[in-house]
Structure formats: structure tokens, C-alpha cells
Amino acid sequence: GAVVSQHPSRVICKSGTSVKIECRSLDFQATTMFWYRQFPKKSLMLMATSNEGSKATYEQGVEKDKFLINHASLTLSTLTVTSAHPEDSSFYICSASTGLSTDTQYFGPGTRLTVL
């Protein structure tokens, strides 16, 4: 149980284009989903927290107009990187939580974004 999928797993795009990444909880309802990015040999950095039906809460320093997050249902959240630039190239990982008191987050397999 507690499987989270992400799509696509890898994307290469040109500078200035927008990229949408989907995160789905396959066998449970995710009250809360989280988006992280990870640079090589670094730890995960939380970008934003999204609750179903609410606006996402962004961490300090993360541009909400650049990283658009939508959590329209209990099983789907999307991250759109708008007007991507090479410095946005990174490993983007989502996680999902049932919202129960145990707070366990289950991670998706990640999306590797390369912006040329």
C-alpha cells in the first residue's frame, strides 16, 4: 500500500517553456501533498505544501508564480514550472500524506527536469 506515482519521470525542455509534473496517490487519499526539489548530492528542500482544495503554502524563497501547484483532488497534485530556465534543472519529488496523526509521507519516484 501507500504508492505514489509521478509523471513524467524525466523531461527535457527548452528555456522559456512550461513543464507540468503530476503526482498521484494510487491506493490512498492524500489530504496533503508536498513538493520537494533536490540538487545533486544535496538533501531534499521543501518547496510547498498543498492541501486538497486549498491554495498551496510555499516555503520562503520559492516563487509561487513560477512554481504553480494545484491539488484538485485527494489523489492528484500538479506542479507546473513556468518559463523554465536552466537553473530550474533539478530532481523534483512529490510526497503524499494521509493526514493522520502518524504524519508519514510516502514519496513518488521523482521527476528529473533538464532545461536546455
Place this chain on the structure above:
Amino acid sequence: QKEVEQNSGPLSVPEGAIASLNCTYSDRGSQSFFWYRQYSGKSPELIMSIYSNGDKEDGRFTAQLNKASQYVSLLIRDSQPSDSATYLCAVTGSSARQLTFGSGTQLTVLP
């Protein structure tokens, strides 16, 4: 600022040995503690969760929590080469469900 500190390593142990990974955290109100394993190029995989003081065992893994010392550890018994990965300690704060991650400890198990 909430912090989670780990020995950055790298840590090398021979196959069959016990690997000991340590983590300290600054938020005394932290309630939930997790160990994730991350292979190179992959996303984190949950290994253990622990919520109360003491030991919790699951197969070859044992998590230990000491809230008074703000310390959590992971022991891996009978280490295997397949255990070679980066191990991330993660902690939730007293007022939020967000995870704060340590920088990770890179473990190499030598055959």
C-alpha cells in the same frame, strides 16, 4: 530555525557488520521521526518511523529515539552491499506536519 543534523559520512562498513547512523534535532517539540533510504538517482524510500522513546525493530533495522537527548539513530544489522545508499533522517515539528530532513549519511557496505 529547526535543524536536523546527521554525520555526513561517508560511512563504510564490511558486509555482515552493524552500521550505525546518528541524527540530532533542535526542535524539542518534534513528534515524529523517520529514516528514509535513498539510492543514487532515486527518491527516498521509508525505512522506519518512530514516535516514542526507546527502540523499534523491523527486520535488520532498529530505530532508537531519545527525546531528552534529542537524538535518533538507525542500526542496520548484518549489513549487505544492497544497503549501500544515502540514509536521510527526517523529523516533523511540534506544530506542522512538514518534514525537516538532515543532509543524509552516505553508507557503503563493502563486500
